[in-house]
Amino acid sequence: MELTGDIDFEDNAAEIEDRQSSPPEYEIATYPADFTLEVLETKWKSKELVIPKFQRQFVWSQVQASKLIESFLVGLPVPSIFLYTERKSEKLLVVDGQQRLRTAFYYFEGYFGEEKNGNRPTFRLKGLSESSPFYGKSYEDLLAQNEAAARKLRNSVLRAFIIRQLDPADDTSIFHIFERLNTGGTLLHNQEVRNAVCSGTFNELLHDLNALPAWRKILGKPILDSRMRDVELVLRFFALRHALDSYQKPMKDFMSRYMRTHEKDDRAYISSFRKEFTDTCTAVLDKLGEKPFHIYAGFNSSVYDSVFCAFSRNLSNIPEDIAGRYEKMANSSTFEALVRGGTTDAEQVRERVRHVNKVLFR
Structure with missing residues (x-):
């Protein structure tokens, strides 16, 4: 796919604040x-x-x-x-x-x-x-x-x-340094920075998965997002699916750390990640249809990450009435509160994943 297009995300104050959050303290030698x-x-x-x-x-x-x-x-x-x-x-x-x-x-x-x-x-x-x-x-x-x-x-x-980053010993400051120095007059999106910094096998996987036909139907966009925000959503799924217990806000730094950790994963890891995401996309599209996460005023990232995590955990145990359960949950005030306010707070993130898993698959 060579054309580009932008995802119509739902406006969310917590998500916007997270993307603009200040970096943690680093010990840097220059x-x-x-x-x-x-x-x-x-x-x-x-x-x-x-x-x-x-x-x-x-x-x-x-x-x-x-x-x-x-x-x-x-x-x-x-x-x-x-x-x-x-x-x-x-x-x-x-x-x-x-x-x-x-x-x-x-x-x-x-x-x-x-x-x-x-x-x-x-x-x-x-x-x-x-x-x-x-x-x-x-x-x-x-x-x-x-x-x-x-x-x-x-x-x-x-x-x-x-x-050179001296402390902590994880090289994560490079994301913030790149974001501030290499702007070319235009504010870079977080995933554009990650794409520049983490050019290994995991980054290649994210781009491959982002082009899956089933995934494009779920997003409601057949063409790629010009700022790589769709690629970031793929990363967001993997990070929350496999490192939820260690999640701390801001979400953007959590995803950057996860991507840095898996930057050069071997073929076995990449293959398992590919299968997991592909199977989850297939199941979500089959059971919930196209654009299932546009339930309020645009694509809701919090609805997406919680539902995708829940589906991936229960691919062999999907209830026949899953579509009805999802519709009922989407219309509940409890769920709306979990996915439209404070959506990057640590306890809120973990609670919405638990809630969706319980409502849809128990």
Whole structure:
């Protein structure tokens, strides 16, 4: 699915407040480091420097990119970049500065941007003064005609601020750091940040499951949400289904921790998760029909997570009158209170899951 679309979520003050909540306290070490462009390119090629997969890819024009290369060549200052040191791998994750880095790497490579429709233009400096000695030059031209300039470029220094989380020992601060530094002028949704930071097997699974036809019918949206909020719903199910007892608000940090924990799960885990979600989708769609969680004023995340958790626990024990039970529960004031107020409070979350399991399957 290549098109995008947005889910019509029900407005919920608790959910909105949760998404905007302040981060917990962290002990963070930040220190400057000066790297030459040649060293940065070497780290990138060896995968020691990681530019995460992210929705906003290289967006600079060739003129913008050329101006940056010219700044290095003439010795003008260039804004610093921010890198995050992952605790386990010691790799450097680019938090802010991918446009600057990609520009340098593309120029050394000789081509501008990624290949499109089999074409990839030569990266020649454009938008400069025609009197500039670098006007229209590719890196190959510099090597052949002005070796000193080529050497100066490779030895140009780009200052980086290295960020390392000291406490707690879980690397969760990266989500908040990325959210604040790499905004590109637009506030990122939480799942967009997770997508950038956690690029392992579990993230791939979430995207695969998000495209399931049964799931799209449950959401009432055949096309993908442009901000990955549908992907986040898949994550929300797994997190509450398997870590409910350890849940603490805010919900967004709980989901981030869960995703970080399962980032690189092996095939056995991924296979079991895939089957669990697929079977639950099939059962919910079969018994409750399309768009079953639009029972008030749009898609209600709390109705969804509690019902999905309950169904997944009882796939072999679904009552014949489950649709009637669900309709009766949805119309009760008790259930409405559980899914429309304080929906991210720890006890409220656990209570609504218990309530739905009891009403629908006991």
